Amino acid sequence: MNRFRLGGVWGFILRRLLLGIVVLILVSILVFLATQALPGDPARAILGRSATPASLAALRRQLHLDQPVLTQYWTWVTGLLHGNLGTSLEAQEPVSTLLAPKLVNSAVLVALAAILSIPLSIAIGAWAALKREKVFDQTSSNLLLLLAALPEFVVALVLVILFATTVSHVLPAISTVPPGSRPWNNWVALILPTLTLVIAVAPYVSRIMRASMIEVLESDYVEMARLKGLPERTVLVRHALPNALGPVFQVIALNLAYLAGGIIIIEFVFNYTGIGSATAEAVVNHDLPVVQALAILIAAVYVVLNLLADVATILVTPKLRTQL
Amino acid sequence: MSQVSDWVADAEIAPPLPAVRGTSLLRRSLKLWRTRIGLALVGVIVLVAIVGPYLAPYGPSTPVPGSAPNSDPSSKAVLGTDYLGQDVLSRVLYGGRSILVMAVLATALALVVGTAIGLVAAYSRNALDDTLMRGMDVLMALPQILLALVAVAIVGPHAWVIVAAIALTTVPRIARVARGAAQPVVERDFIAASEAMGVPRWRIVSGDLLPNTLGPLMVEASLRLTYSIALIAGLAYLGLSANLNGANWGTMIKQNQFVLAVQPWGAVAPIIAIALLTMGTGLIGDGIARTAAGIDRARGEE
Numbered sequence: 001m002n003r004f005r006l007g008g009v010w011g012f013i014l015r016r017l018l019l020g021i022v023v024l025i026l027v028s029i030l031v032f033l034a035t036q037a038l039p040g041d042p043a044r045a046i047l048g049r050s051a052t053p054a055s056l057a058a059l060r061r062q063l064h065l066d067q068p069v070l071t072q073y074w075t076w077v078t079g080l081l082h083g084n085l086g087t088s089l090e091a092q093e094p095v096s097t098l099l100a101p102k103l104v105n106s107a108v109l110v111a112l113a114a115i116l117s118i119p120l121s122i123a124i125g126a127w128a129a130l131k132r133e134k135v136f137d138q139t140s141s142n143l144l145l146l147l148a149a150l151p152e153f154v155v156a157l158v159l160v161i162l163f164a165t166t167v168s169h170v171l172p173a174i175s176t177v178p179p180g181s182r183p184w185n186n187w188v189a190l191i192l193p194t195l196t197l198v199i200a201v202a203p204y205v206s207r208i209m210r211a212s213m214i215e216v217l218e219s220d221y222v223e224m225a226r227l228k229g230l231p232e233r234t235v236l237v238r239h240a241l242p243n244a245l246g247p248v249f250q251v252i253a254l255n256l257a258y259l260a261g262g263i264i265i266i267e268f269v270f271n272y273t274g275i276g277s278a279t280a281e282a283v284v285n286h287d288l289p290v291v292q293a294l295a296i297l298i299a300a301v302y303v304v305l306n307l308l309a310d311v312a313t314i315l316v317t318p319k320l321r322t323q324l
Numbered sequence: 325m326s327q328v329s330d331w332v333a334d335a336e337i338a339p340p341l342p343a344v345r346g347t348s349l350l351r352r353s354l355k356l357w358r359t360r361i362g363l364a365l366v367g368v369i370v371l372v373a374i375v376g377p378y379l380a381p382y383g384p385s386t387p388v389p390g391s392a393p394n395s396d397p398s399s400k401a402v403l404g405t406d407y408l409g410q411d412v413l414s415r416v417l418y419g420g421r422s423i424l425v426m427a428v429l430a431t432a433l434a435l436v437v438g439t440a441i442g443l444v445a446a447y448s449r450n451a452l453d454d455t456l457m458r459g460m461d462v463l464m465a466l467p468q469i470l471l472a473l474v475a476v477a478i479v480g481p482h483a484w485v486i487v488a489a490i491a492l493t494t495v496p497r498i499a500r501v502a503r504g505a506a507q508p509v510v511e512r513d514f515i516a517a518s519e520a521m522g523v524p525r526w527r528i529v530s531g532d533l534l535p536n537t538l539g540p541l542m543v544e545a546s547l548r549l550t551y552s553i554a555l556i557a558g559l560a561y562l563g564l565s566a567n568l569n570g571a572n573w574g575t576m577i578k579q580n581q582f583v584l585a586v587q588p589w590g591a592v593a594p595i596i597a598i599a600l601l602t603m604g605t606g607l608i609g610d611g612i613a614r615t616a617a618g619i620d621r622a623r624g625e626e
Binding site: 023026031161257288303 | 358458470476550553558561563584585603605610
């Protein structure tokens with residue numbers, strides 16, 4: 001592995017980028033083979049036993065099943081690169097037109113959750129580190145541990161029970177975005193899905209922030225800053241906090257990557273019109289072209305965010321940077 | 325949840341210092357209240373899942389005679405009836421078994437395969453190591469639930485497909501932990517000594533490496549069990565389980581979510597069951613992790 005060592009941060013990024021591309025190619029092969037792996041005739045498996053010969057032939061042509069496997073893969077991949085994601089079997093529409101607005105909706109949801117959860121969990125983690133082993137630290141650590149153990153759909157449903165149905169009815173339980181509308185047009189409906197995502201992410205970010213902050217607070221340079229008589233506020237805000245944030249960036253990126261998969265079930269709970277609920281629906285409806293497109297899409301987002309996590313770690317950790 | 329905690333595990337396990345036997349680690353972790361509470365929670369839910377079907381007043385899918393759908397708790401149906409008029413209590417008592425069996429199977433399978441891959445990779449220290457771990461990287465490039473969904477979309481929502489898909493996606497995460505824990509051990513003198521004495525490789529891997537990686541692996545196993553439970557219940561909630569009206573906590577939540585305002589128990593009871601179970605496994609994992617970290621710290625000070 002070390003034979004092609006390209007120096008520096010850029011070399012590292014380039015190597016990770018190449019690995020990411022290799023991973024995506026392998027994922028595309030896996031997803032493509034998925035259709036091939038259907039027992040017997042894929043067209044018949046999709047259309048069912050009652051299909052007419054004409055519709056079977058049409059679907060075979062549509063899926064390019066009348067060509068050799070390699071040609072089929074090539075047609076499919078080059079189509080992907082040109083933004084041609086195939087045609088939905090369920091809606092009989094191009095997958096790209098079907099998914100584009102949903103992609104925007106999901107991005108809005110995840111961005112909102114990130115904007116709220118990141119500062120919140122950094123604050124919780126930093127405060128817990130300052131009050132180490134005190135009441136706030138103990139309470140928040142245990143509470144976050146329990147929240148982290150809960151499946152997201154359970155968190156989502158507990159919120160629905162508390163705020164949208166049984167206990168009180170102050171927020172909507174359903175967050176469907178009607179066609180032509182934007183998520184923020186009905187922002188009240190965004191509250192519960194966003195809150196679920198925040199609860200899904202916050203335990204991890206605040207936990208690492210707490211650990212990182214404790215390490216920094218025990219370091220020599222913080223002690224030095226205190227000894228030379230700087231006010232505690234300056235020590236914390238100028239010296240401790242920026243250095244404690246390093247490891248947190250990686251965790252934030254990893255969490256956003258995780259949300260790429262996590263939104264599948266959370267959107268489904270609230271019937272939110274995004275790529276997550278679209279994935280769940282496509283699987284239930286056996287809409288393979290849509291499943292394939294979404295799998296590649298989500299994998300790509302996941303790979304890119306993981307890459308960003310690695311790069312962030314390198315950029316904020318001078319020690320690692322010089323080791324490259 | 326899920327994949328995110330790969331790094332949490334990494335951060336907390338810290339470099340493993342050898343030879344804390346699994347049983348002694350478990351015993352020591354029982355000194356912590358969180359482990360005891362976790363064990364009690366898991367114990368109760370497992371007991372419900374095992375003996376529940378024998379105690380259930382009605383069958384899992386038989387309507388309660390003389391009760392309307394969504395009726396309130398009464399002497400006939402202690403937790404009321406669900407949207408089809410089935411007894412909620414009976415379905416809760418029946419509904420844990422399949423989730424637990426599948427989650428334990430998937431985790432155990434992944435634990436065996438993942439540990440084997442991780443240890444072999446750490447021990448080989450050559451191209452095999454690289455190849456194995458790059459392969460693991462590729463498997464980890466998909467979110468767990470997505471791979472499970474793709475598998476279900478292709479083959480169908482059979483129990484074995486779900487178990488296999490979850491095991492497959494759990495393997496690389498366990499392999500990484502096993503390799504990470506075994507790497508410092510491989511460099512130690514007693515391994516070189518065993519090699520010099522001509523101990524066969526498989527015995528070095530199983531007899532020397534494995535016992536020295538048990539601590540981190542136990543933490544990881546409890547974490548993975550928590551996530552497998554969440555994934556399996558989640559897939560059932562999405563409507564992807566072998567039996568569409570099966571008594572399964574995930575299925576029950578889905579079926580009764582839309583009558584929450586009328587008769588909450590149909591969804592609330594299985595939600596409580598899943599929550600207690602996953603919080604229990606989470607607490608046990610945290611207890612073991614804290615104990616292992618404490619032992620490591622104590623050694624560092626020696």
